[in-house]
Amino acid sequence: MMTSTQPATPTLHILNKPPGHPRFESCLQAIQDGDQLVLTENAVLALADRSVTLPAACKAMKADVDARALDEQARTATIDYAELVRLTAEHSRIISW
Amino acid sequence: MSTLIIVDQPPYGNWAGREALDMVFSLAAFDQPAALLFTGAGVNWLRKQQAPDAIGQKSVEKNLSAAPMFGVEEILADAASCERFGLGPEQLVSGVTLAENLQDVMNAHSNVAFAG
Numbered sequence: 042m043m044t045s046t047q048p049a050t051p052t053l054h055i056l057n058k059p060p061g062h063p064r065f066e067s068c069l070q071a072i073q074d075g076d077q078l079v080l081t082e083n084a085v086l087a088l089a090d091r092s093v094t095l096p097a098a099c100k101a102m103k104a105d106v107d108a109r110a111l112d113e114q115a116r117t118a119t120i121d122y123a124e125l126v127r128l129t130a131e132h133s134r135i136i137s138w
Numbered sequence: 139m140s141t142l143i144i145v146d147q148p149p150y151g152n153w154a155g156r157e158a159l160d161m162v163f164s165l166a167a168f169d170q171p172a173a174l175l176f177t178g179a180g181v182n183w184l185r186k187q188q189a190p191d192a193i194g195q196k197s198v199e200k201n202l203s204a205a206p207m208f209g210v211e212e213i214l215a216d217a218a219s220c221e222r223f224g225l226g227p228e229q230l231v232s233g234v235t236l237a238e239n240l241q242d243v244m245n246a247h248s249n250v251a252f253a254g
Contacts, residue, residue, distance in 0.1 A: 108189060
């Protein structure tokens with residue numbers, strides 16, 4: 042079994058799969074302290090799903106939240122595309138799930 | 139012979155749901171009894187005030203509002219899934235009947251198909 046000796050590089054996780062999708066679960070399991078999660082497309086439904094616990098460092102795309110009429114239940118900050126670009130520039134490591 | 143189409147995937151992420159909707163509308167337009175059941179993340183189709191302009195799509199809520207015009211017999215939503223996604227009566231589009239027991243709904247139709 043391999044064990045990592047290096048501390049993990051802070052990672053930006055971009056998740057577009059809805060709760061219940063295998064990759065949604067994989068993504069949440071992969072998130073470590075210092076990582077940032079951004080919910081896009083159908084992943085924003087996690088904000089309305091009472092069975093999902095999201096990490097503290099979580100943002101959601103406003104256009105996708107509005108499309109699905111979730112704003113009143115949003116449990117996290119929403120961002121626009123400019124902010125998403127800024128986050129991608131800030132992180133040297135990005136995983137698009 | 140009645141057909142039940144079950145939508146268990148959320149709107150906008152793929153085309154499966156819209157294709158299922160077209161199928162239900164076609165069946166109903168040709169006087170074939172057809173009903174829709176939304177369950178799991180699929181209940182998010184039924185949320186009021188969807189605004190998908192910014193993601194370059196048309197509202198599935200408007201799409202769905204044509205159902206009575208085509209003669210779709212019933213639009214059903216799984217009550218437990220609505221609870222899970224925080225969809226109370228105030229958030230649901232009109233004309234939706236809550237179903238407590240999905241097995242009963244499925245047993246009431248001779249043809250049952252999942253969308254996608």
